Amino acid sequence: MALANEHYLKLKAGYLFPEIARRVNTFAQAHPEARIIRLGIGDVTRPLVPAVVEAFHRAVDEMARAETFRGYGPEQGYDFLIEAIRERAYAPLGVDLRPSEIFVSDGSKCDTSNILDIFGLDNRVAICDPVYPVYNDTNVMAGRTGPADERGYYQGIVYLPCTAENGFIPELPDEPVDLIYLCYPNNPTGTVATRDQLARWVEYALEHDAVILFDAAYEAFITEPGIPHSIYEVPGAERCAIEFRSFSKTAGFTGVRCALTVVPEALTARTPSGERVSLNKLWNRRQSTKFNGVSYPVQRAAAAVYSDEGWEQVRREIAYYMENARIIREGLAAAGITCYGGVNAPYIWLKTPGGMSSWDFFDRLLEECHVVGTPGSGFGPSGEGYFRLSAFGDRANVEAAVDRIRSRWGR
Numbered sequence: 275m276a277l278a279n280e281h282y283l284k285l286k287a288g289y290l291f292p293e294i295a296r297r298v299n300t301f302a303q304a305h306p307e308a309r310i311i312r313l314g315i316g317d318v319t320r321p322l323v324p325a326v327v328e329a330f331h332r333a334v335d336e337m338a339r340a341e342t343f344r345g346y347g348p349e350q351g352y353d354f355l356i357e358a359i360r361e362r363a364y365a366p367l368g369v370d371l372r373p374s375e376i377f378v379s380d381g382s383k384c385d386t387s388n389i390l391d392i393f394g395l396d397n398r399v400a401i402c403d404p405v406y407p408v409y410n411d412t413n414v415m416a417g418r419t420g421p422a423d424e425r426g427y428y429q430g431i432v433y434l435p436c437t438a439e440n441g442f443i444p445e446l447p448d449e450p451v452d453l454i455y456l457c458y459p460n461n462p463t464g465t466v467a468t469r470d471q472l473a474r475w476v477e478y479a480l481e482h483d484a485v486i487l488f489d490a491a492y493e494a495f496i497t498e499p500g501i502p503h504s505i506y507e508v509p510g511a512e513r514c515a516i517e518f519r520s521f522s523k524t525a526g527f528t529g530v531r532c533a534l535t536v537v538p539e540a541l542t543a544r545t546p547s548g549e550r551v552s553l554n555k556l557w558n559r560r561q562s563t564k565f566n567g568v569s570y571p572v573q574r575a576a577a578a579v580y581s582d583e584g585w586e587q588v589r590r591e592i593a594y595y596m597e598n599a600r601i602i603r604e605g606l607a608a609a610g611i612t613c614y615g616g617v618n619a620p621y622i623w624l625k626t627p628g629g630m631s632s633w634d635f636f637d638r639l640l641e642e643c644h645v646v647g648t649p650g651s652g653f654g655p656s657g658e659g660y661f662r663l664s665a666f667g668d669r670a671n672v673e674a675a676v677d678r679i680r681s682r683w684g685r
C-alpha cells in the first residue's frame with residue numbers, strides 16, 4: 275500500500291497565488307465586461323531587453339549546429355555565467371566569492387524549498403510573519419511542523435512578527451532557533467533592512483550556530499544608497515548564511531527561469547554526533563544528483579544581463595517598475611491610505627481602508643474597482659488588515675488602478 279505524505283494535509287489552504295487566480299477567474303467569468311487590472315502576483319509584464327534576446331537567439335543558433343551543439347551542462351552552471359555573477363553582481367559590493375560557491379538554478383522559489391534537503395528535520399525554524407508563503411509551506415510539507423492553530427501558526431515553527439511597530443524588522447527570537455529565513459528587500463512588505471539590522475542577525479546566527487536563509491530576490495530594486503544588496507556585505511555572514519538571488523524580477527525572467535544560490539565554503543553545520551560538515555559539499559551533492567542544470571540558451575541570456583549594454587537596459591526596466599511603485603505609493607498616500615514599502619522594492623504594503631479584513635478588501639477591490647491585489651493575511655496572521663499591490667503592471671494599468679482605488683476609498 276502506497277502511503278501519501280500526510281504532512282501535506284496539514285496545509286490550511288491552497289497555495290496563495292493559485293487561490294487568488296481561482297477567485298479572479300470566477301469573477302471574470304461572471305463579469306466578462308469588467309476590465310480587470312492585475313496587481314496581485316509579482317509577475318513582470320515588460321518584455322526581455324534586447325541584449326538578452328540577442329544572446330538567447332545566438333545560443334539557440336549554436337544549439338542548431340553540430341559543431342557548437344551542447345548536451346548536458348555542468349549542474350552548477352556554466353563558468354561564463356558564474357564568472358559574470360562573481361564579477362558583476364558581487365565584486366562591486368566588496369564580496370569576493372569563489373566560483374564553487376555559486377550554484378545556478380531555475381528559480382529561487384525552488385531553491386528556497388530544495389535547500390531543506392540538506393538540513394535535518396530536527397532543526398527549529400524561524401519564519402517572519404508575514405512572509406513569502408513558500409518558506410512556511412515547504413517546512414510543513416517536509417514534516418518539520420505539527421498542525422496549524424486557529425490563527426494559522428504551525429506548531430514547531432517560531433514566528434517572528436514584522437509589524438509597523440517594529441518597522442517590519444523582526445526582533446531576535448527569545449528561544450533558540452537553527453534556521454532563520456530573512457528576505458530583504460522584503461516580500462511582501464516592500465521594506466528593507468539596514469546593514470546594522472542584518473549585522474544583528476549575523477551575530478545571532480554565529481553565536482547560536484544557526485544558518486540564515488537570505489532571500490535577496492529583490493535586491494536590484496534598491497534605489498537608496500547604503501542599503502545592503504547582499505548579506506555577505508556583513509562580515510561573518512559567509513560562515514552563517516546562504517543567499518538566494520533571481521533573474522526573475524531583475525531581468526524579466528519569470529517565464530524564462532534562472533536564479534542562483536550562494537553556499538559559501540566556510541559554511542558548516544553539525545551532524546547529531548557533533549561532526550561539522552560543509553553545506554557547500556552537501557548542496558553540490560544534492561544538485562548533482564537531483565538537478566541537471568539550467569539550459570544553455572537561458573544561461574547565455576542570463577549572462578547578457580551583466581554585459582554593459584544588458585545591464586543598462588535592465589536598469590531602465592527596473593526604473594520603470596519603480597516609477598509604478600512611486601505612483602501607487604504616492605497616489606494612495608495622498609488619498610489618505612497608509613502605505614509602506616515601494617521605495618526599495620516593487621511592492622506596496624498598505625493598511626486596508628476602514629480596518630477591513632484583508633480578504634474583505636480583496637473581494638471589494640475586485641468587485642467594485644476590478645483591481646486585483648494580494649490579501650496581507652495570505653502571507654501570515656500578522657498580515658491581517660494589510661494588502662499588497664505589485665508594481666510590475668504596465669503604466670496605464672497602474673495609473674488606472676490608483677484612480678479607481680482613490681475614487682472609491684480616497685479621502
Ligand code: MLT
Nearest residue numbers: 314315316317383406461
Ligand atoms: C509574489 O508575488 O510574491 C511572487 O511573484 C511570488 C514568486 O516570486 O514566486
